[in-house]
Amino acid sequence: FFSICHLMPLTLYYYAIEGGRVGCIRAALLHAGVEFEDKMLNFQEYSQMKAAGTAPAGMPCLEIDGKQMTQSLAISRFVGKKSDLYPKDDVQALVVDEVMDIVQDVLTKCPQDPDAEVKKKKREEYAAGKMKDFFDQISKRMTEVPGPFLLGAKPSIADMQVFYLLDMLRMGFFDHVEPTYPDAWQPLVAHEKAMAESEVIKKYREYFASKKP
Amino acid sequence: FFSICHLMPLTLYYYAIEGGRVGCIRAALLHAGVEFEDKMLNFQEYSQMKAAGTAPAGMPCLEIDGKQMTQSLAISRFVGKKSDLYPKDDVQALVVDEVMDIVQDVLTKCPQDPDAEVKKKKREEYAAGKMKDFFDQISKRMTEVPGPFLLGAKPSIADMQVFYLLDMLRMGFFDHVEPTYPDAWQPLVAHEKAMAESEVIKKYREYFASKKP
Numbered sequence: 001f002f003s004i005c006h007l008m009p010l011t012l013y014y015y016a017i018e019g020g021r022v023g024c025i026r027a028a029l030l031h032a033g034v035e036f037e038d039k040m041l042n043f044q045e046y047s048q049m050k051a052a053g054t055a056p057a058g059m060p061c062l063e064i065d066g067k068q069m070t071q072s073l074a075i076s077r078f079v080g081k082k083s084d085l086y087p088k089d090d091v092q093a094l095v096v097d098e099v100m101d102i103v104q105d106v107l108t109k110c111p112q113d114p115d116a117e118v119k120k121k122k123r124e125e126y127a128a129g130k131m132k133d134f135f136d137q138i139s140k141r142m143t144e145v146p147g148p149f150l151l152g153a154k155p156s157i158a159d160m161q162v163f164y165l166l167d168m169l170r171m172g173f174f175d176h177v178e179p180t181y182p183d184a185w186q187p188l189v190a191h192e193k194a195m196a197e198s199e200v201i202k203k204y205r206e207y208f209a210s211k212k213p
Numbered sequence: 214f215f216s217i218c219h220l221m222p223l224t225l226y227y228y229a230i231e232g233g234r235v236g237c238i239r240a241a242l243l244h245a246g247v248e249f250e251d252k253m254l255n256f257q258e259y260s261q262m263k264a265a266g267t268a269p270a271g272m273p274c275l276e277i278d279g280k281q282m283t284q285s286l287a288i289s290r291f292v293g294k295k296s297d298l299y300p301k302d303d304v305q306a307l308v309v310d311e312v313m314d315i316v317q318d319v320l321t322k323c324p325q326d327p328d329a330e331v332k333k334k335k336r337e338e339y340a341a342g343k344m345k346d347f348f349d350q351i352s353k354r355m356t357e358v359p360g361p362f363l364l365g366a367k368p369s370i371a372d373m374q375v376f377y378l379l380d381m382l383r384m385g386f387f388d389h390v391e392p393t394y395p396d397a398w399q400p401l402v403a404h405e406k407a408m409a410e411s412e413v414i415k416k417y418r419e420y421f422a423s424k425k426p
Contacts, residue, residue, distance in 0.1 A: 064304065070311060071310065071315065075307070077310055078303060078304075081303050090294050093294075095282070097290055098283060098288075102283075102284065137283070
């Protein structure tokens, strides 16, 4: 990867936030020890780029040697391969990919509604229904091999996606879903603690604290 | 892969339809020349499995040696790796993964509404707005290297996802979006034709016609 990165300048574009859809990507880039330009935009800067027609087609965006690539999971997998956070074994990779797609489902299937009351009702139904099923699935996978991580002793990009999903919940990102929602799954709470204490997350948090505008 | 498959019995669970979220998976399994049990369920059988608690957590589901894996993109990538339909080069794999995630976005971000008129309005806005942006992105990627496929002369699982997305549109799967919608993108129409004539799709269509209940 070092050779690629000396040949290919890397620029990451996203809002100046730690977690959400960018956390896994920035943390993996740091874990790889690779140099990259970290364009942390605020909403005003992004609006200006949009107006000027210079905004990426989607964010997060990883620009590789001038080519702008979008989609947080695709980018996470790319940087995961380069930072030893994505397994070479195909069945293990399937487990990682499945969990990442379930996390994505939790986010994309979360209902919206312009009517505040309807939104509240839909969100509560989601938290008690489909979202609970997704959490059951993730939690079950976390217990299939000895932990603390999905595949065992080493974290993967799937662990990072799960970690930042829980982080979003803890921060109240999901209106009408309690920040304590994950506490019903003991394996996920144990996982959250192990991730917070992992080198990859600690290193990223130090970096983010130092870079935050 | 043959050795894996002799060790690990494979069973695929999905509805008895050709395309949608299962087309890429079945076609890639056939392309790999691997034996698998193809459980084509009808809605009644699936309901009975649900009631009996024996339904997979999600469908499509690939059961590998008794372990049930869900998520259509994760499974597509797994069978793609086994059938030479997923690139070994990491930058090419990023291009494939990005396009697959954009196709997934087209499907998951398509608005729903219980009110027929509101749904129509939302769908029309989507087709003219966000969905158009997604199609622009996919079409642009299709022209970045000489075709007819995303990465050149050989199709990948991303080409198959795009093909079955267009197939869903052609079949009128998207209420209030015209079946002629893709015709506005000449590279996508050319791609559709090349895919329909490819060995991987032709072989799958013959198989499906022979197996269809």
